[in-house]
Amino acid sequence: MLLEDLGLVGNCRFAALVDRRGAVVWCCLPRFDSEPVFARLHDDRDGGELLVGPAGGEVGAQRYVGDTNVLETTFRTAEGAWRVIDFAPRFFLYGRRFRPTQLVRILEPLEGAPRVQVRCEPRLGWSKASPRAVHGSGHVTFEGFASALDLATDIPLTNLDGRGFLLTGRRHLVLSWGTVVDEDLAPLCQRFMAETVAYWLTWVKRCKIPPLYQREVIRSALALKLHCFDDTGAVVASPTTSIPASPGVRPRDLRHCRLKDAPSAIRALHSLGHFEEREDYIRFLLDVAGSSPTLDLGPWVQVDGSSCPDERVLDGWPGFGGDSSVLVGSPSKRQPSEVLGSLVLAVAPAFFDVRFEAKQSRAVLDLMERLARRAIGVEASGDAPIELRTLDNLMSWAAADRMASVAARHRRALAPELEAEAGRIRDRILSRAWSPALGSFTSTFGGEELDSSLLRMAALRFLPPDHPRLTGTIARIRQELACAGVRDVLRLVEALAATGDVAGARAAMDRACSALSPLGLASEAVLPSTSRMRGNFPHSASHAALINAAFAASPTWAEVA
Missing domain, CATH: 1.50.10.10 (Glycosyltransferase)
Structure with missing residues (x-):
């Protein structure tokens, strides 16, 4: 793993590192100095990661969306092209800073019929133990943490084990600490992204x-x-x-x-x-x-x-x-x-x-x-x-x-x-x-x-x-x-x-x-x-x-x- 191949996302509460495979290889929750939820950075085999990448394991090209902290990784394979957009929401809501302990990942097809894989393997901190996964309706809750770690998605839960599937439309994942997302993910993620992009562009201006x-x-x-x-x-x-x-x-x-x-x-x-x-x-x-x-x-x-x-x-x-x-x-x-x-x-x-x-x-x-x-x-x-x-x-x-x-x-x-x-x-x-x-x-x-x-x-x-x-x-x-x-x-x-x-x-x-x-x-x-x-x-x-x-x-x- 090369440090040059890692992108940083965060919202001034926590941060995550995403590699060119589309994997979150480092993330401590709920704050910077907490124990890691994903730590492949320090253990390639058992450290845990949240992978959203091509079914064939290809690497992509990364860039930030303009002058923001919203990261985009684009993949081009023989089957087609697609991208994953990563960000932690941050903007003003009702006059106050809104920065939930959430990581949003949006999968977006660009051309062809790309096949993707998604795999969520969190770890219970430095113990490296795997939490118990409880499947609900459109989300998975991982038990054993100090607060609930929940992954909400509009991807079929059976596809979260790393098996390849066809990406036919925009799909969403929201990893949350301490909360469970119960809203319709598509409009929620698009609104969060638009607000977050606008926040960072304004901050830079x-x-x-x-x-x-x-x-x-x-x-x-x-x-x-x-x-x-x-x-x-x-x-x-x-x-x-x-x-x-x-x-x-x-x-x-x-x-x-x-x-x-x-x-x-x-x-x-x-x-x-x-x-x-x-x-x-x-x-x-x-x-x-x-x-x-x-x-x-x-x-x-x-x-x-x-x-x-x-x-x-x-x-x-x-x-x-x-x-x-x-x-x-x-x-x-x-x-x-x-x-x-x-x-x-x-x-x-x-x-x-x-x-x-x-x-x-x-x-x-x-x-x-x-x-x-x-x-x-x-x-x-x-x-x-x-x-x-x-x-x-x-x-x-x-x-x-x-x-x-x-x-x-x-x-x-x-x-x-x-x-x-x-x-x-x-x-x-x-x-x-x-x-x-x-x-x-x-x-x-x-x-x-x-x-x-x-x-x-x-x-x-x-x-x-x-x-x-x-x-x-x-x-x-x-x-x-x-x-x-x-x-x-x-x-x-x-x-x-x-x-x-x-x-x-x-x-x-x-x-x-x-x-x-x-x-x-x-x-x-x-x-x-x-x-x-x-x-x-x-x-x-x-x-x-x-x-x-x-x-x-x-x-x-x-x-x-």
């Missing part, structure tokens, strides 16, 4: 886009939106777990909210002009921070804001490609400076936007001050790693610097102290992370290694854009990025653009765009040796980084129009 890389930005915006969990405002790192970023690397469960990714996602949503998503995410971050009296925050939280369960390895799962472990939960490793600094960076812009006045309360200011002080004091508290990472110190500096700016506007007496702290940390980085021999900053104090995290100095405005230490670091890392991942290249795009190398930024941007899937989706990583996608897929941080890089590398509209 409200996006701000740059003059360049418009198609890539639009698809990344749609993908990023599908990683948003409406109920709380959280943004999950990925809908999947345990796809290794490279051979031999321990996989991770990314079906949670990674707090360190928040500044990039917030910035992308701001660039796109989507205020509500940004407001919801900031509220979620403040709720997470406010619920921890000691601010002892790990890098991951669940979509409801609670702590992630400890990481564990599941027995009996061969994993993606049959050669990796399947993990759930998150490691208990703490990264306090990076997490705390990220929270300050993510929330600080709200204090310069009058539309966030309700968030600019004394209580929120107190919380922001505590976050900044905690980030600044990490080293003194003994939480800093023995081998001091430059990134930890950079994020401590960013917390002090941004909170000083907030204080200058909202709590003036505090500003001088924070400015002094930012200067102290900045001097420490300049003296201990700089290598004259390399002509570059290094990843650790006194070390010799480099990594792409140092490129964040440009976007964070740690040094002036023409400072020789900044340009030297960018040049040095650029030499070593020949085999880097997508996000590394996107960080390079922003760094080059920030220092005035627009041509270099656009060349790097073209390279990053070439690593997207045929549908425009981004993975966690790309293997240099094969150019194949690896890592959890899709990856919200990669899409946010692409949006930010595209705006950085593109001219403004005033320059082109």
Whole structure:
């Protein structure tokens, strides 16, 4: 199975991956971090899937229906042509968001007399046990789940076992969690599709886009939106777990909210002009921070804001490609400076936007001050790693610097102290992370290694854009990025653009765009040796980084129009 061959559908409550055979190979219900109902992604034989494909097993061609998250897979066989349209309903009904936990699949003949097969084989989560199927009138209920899992269809139930049958007209399937559809499926599915298509087209029309890389930005915006969990405002790192970023690397469960990714996602949503998503995410971050009296925050939280369960390895799962472990939960490793600094960076812009006045309360200011002080004091508290990472110190500096700016506007007496702290940390980085021999900053104090995290100095405005230490670091890392991942290249795009190398930024941007899937989706990583996608897929941080890089590398509209 190739990640490049998977399409994503969802409605900001759950997500599903559909392959070119027409099979749902991954879907967790009722929310992103629930146990999987279909998990062929991690077990080709026993993981379970919902297949709607040609009777002969042929693969189709996928595309999205315009600027939407409605997926279309078209099959052309010797018998004829047909397509399956997949989507999760999302639109406004009676003035409120309507996003039921439902997956709609529409089979539509195009020419000839195609033969198709339908097979629904759900699994009871990680146990891989098969639920008991109870046949009703036009639907099948699968028992054993926490809520009812029901498949309503106008296909004869005897044809749901994978046997081939002639597709003579439009047919429909609706997979529902917690409800049973008792309406006439044909008009219901057509109405849901029309409303869902209209919703996504309207949402995209409200996006701000740059003059360049418009198609890539639009698809990344749609993908990023599908990683948003409406109920709380959280943004999950990925809908999947345990796809290794490279051979031999321990996989991770990314079906949670990674707090360190928040500044990039917030910035992308701001660039796109989507205020509500940004407001919801900031509220979620403040709720997470406010619920921890000691601010002892790990890098991951669940979509409801609670702590992630400890990481564990599941027995009996061969994993993606049959050669990796399947993990759930998150490691208990703490990264306090990076997490705390990220929270300050993510929330600080709200204090310069009058539309966030309700968030600019004394209580929120107190919380922001505590976050900044905690980030600044990490080293003194003994939480800093023995081998001091430059990134930890950079994020401590960013917390002090941004909170000083907030204080200058909202709590003036505090500003001088924070400015002094930012200067102290900045001097420490300049003296201990700089290598004259390399002509570059290094990843650790006194070390010799480099990594792409140092490129964040440009976007964070740690040094002036023409400072020789900044340009030297960018040049040095650029030499070593020949085999880097997508996000590394996107960080390079922003760094080059920030220092005035627009041509270099656009060349790097073209390279990053070439690593997207045929549908425009981004993975966690790309293997240099094969150019194949690896890592959890899709990856919200990669899409946010692409949006930010595209705006950085593109001219403004005033320059082109």
